[in-house]
Amino acid sequence: MSRPGRDDAPDRLYTLTGGRSRSGPDNPFDLVTLVVAECDPVPGMQSEHAAILRMTERPAAVVEIAAELKLPVSITRILLADLQAAGRVSARHPRKAAVPDPDILEQVLVGLRNL
Numbered sequence: 001m002s003r004p005g006r007d008d009a010p011d012r013l014y015t016l017t018g019g020r021s022r023s024g025p026d027n028p029f030d031l032v033t034l035v036v037a038e039c040d041p042v043p044g045m046q047s048e049h050a051a052i053l054r055m056t057e058r059p060a061a062v063v064e065i066a067a068e069l070k071l072p073v074s075i076t077r078i079l080l081a082d083l084q085a086a087g088r089v090s091a092r093h094p095r096k097a098a099v100p101d102p103d104i105l106e107q108v109l110v111g112l113r114n115l
Helices: 010-017 047-055 062-069 073-085 102-114
Strands: 034-037 089-092
Touching (some): 034 047, 047 062, 062 073
Antiparallel strands (some): 034 089
């Protein structure tokens, strides 16, 4: 049973990735990694690569790119790794939120209880 709006036939996905099913152990792209284009698409470029470059003129998360392309995230990560290896995109990981000091949280809790 196929999902409406998705064209993820195995032969198409095989062609898109050149037969690769994984992008390698050092792939920096997870679902929330922000991707930014470093150049414009060039004539003769694979259509998915060109679409990614147009999409990432402003930072976009990997999951957003996959949804827009209607491709599985695993395939999108392979395409992004290709673009990064060519220097066409860069990956920016969201900053982790600073963990508040437990002593400060305790003082806030005591202050709230005193209200």
